[in-house]
Amino acid sequence: MTYLDTTYYFDFEDNSVQNLISEFKTIDLNAKGKAIGIYTKVRDHWKYDPYSITLSKVxxxxxxxxxxxxxxxxxxxxxxxxxxxALGLPARLHLGKVKNHIAVERLTEKFGSNELTPHGMVNVYLNNKWLKMSPxxxxxxxxxxxxxxxxxxxxxxxxxxxFDSDGNRFMEYTDDYGYFDDVPLDFMEKNIKExxxxxxDTNKHIMEYKL
Structure with missing residues (x-):
């Protein structure tokens, strides 16, 4: 596998993904410009919700x-x-564990911890080097x-x-699980349950849990 392949999870041939990137195909942008544009779009057009856990493959x-x-x-x-x-830029999934230090009351209540795992980010290959980014x-x-x-x-x-804008500690990485060619659902399930x-429910395989 290369980091440009379509897979079951990275099914970018689907119209829903093609529609997202269509604007970046119709304007004259280099690879860097495309990466910046789609990163910002995904970062801001989907609200961050850490409280929904799913083990459903689809x-x-x-x-x-x-x-x-x-x-x-x-x-x-x-x-x-x-x-x-889909834009021709090699990319892969990178997982780790992070600890939050601000607005952690609900996290601690729901997860029993202010640590989130697995935490996902992205590696993209630009200008002959891998760069990390988190949307x-x-x-x-x-x-x-x-x-x-x-x-x-x-x-x-x-x-x-x-740090936040006042210099207070906001977030830190406490573990690095490395990068993956595809979505490692088995690893993620084991990690979440641990x-x-x-x-x-130990007597039942729960496929989704909304906190």
């Missing part, structure tokens, strides 16, 4: 995510990867949290909002 298809109005970090990363590949936090949410939104300039990695066992 719901991680980019064509399914494209029809939603919100998504968690992994879902938004999948959608962005699919769009990047999770939409601009309007960042304004509410007093955090500068993550901009991507096409030349440097942009994946961590370490870190948040209380949200699953």
């Amino acid at each position: 719901k991680y298809k980019s064509s399914h995510i494209a029809k939603k109005q919100s998504g968690n970090c992994v879902e938004k990363s999948i959608l962005l990867i699919s769009c990047l590949r 999770a936090f939409n601009k309007s949410l960042c304004e509410k949290l007093n955090v500068e939104p993550l901009d991507f300039d096409g030349e440097n990695s942009s994946f961590l909002q370490q 870190h948040y066992p209380h949200i699953f």
Whole structure:
């Protein structure tokens, strides 16, 4: 597999994904311009929602995510990867664990922790190097949290909002699981159940849990 392939999850041939990238095909943009444009679009047009957990395979298809109005970090990363590949830009999924330090009351209540895992971001190949970018936090949410939104300039990695605008610690990475050619649903399921066992019925395989 190359990082340009269509897959079950990165099904960018679907009209829902093609419609998202159509504007970037009709204007004269280089690879960097396309990457910046689609990154910003996915970041801001899908609200960040960390409270919906699904283990349903079909719901991680980019064509399914494209029809939603919100998504968690992994879902938004999948959608962005699919769009990047559709524009001829190699891209892959990168997973890790992050700890939030601001607005964590609900996170702690629902997850029993202020750590989120697996946290999704994107690796894109531009100018002969892999760059990291995270489309999770939409601009309007960042304004509410007093955090500068993550901009991507096409030349440097942009994946961590370490501090808010007042210098308070906002977010940190506590583990790095590496990158994946495709969506590793088995790994994600194991990871979620290990870190948040209380949200699953041990006698039942729950395919979706809305917190």
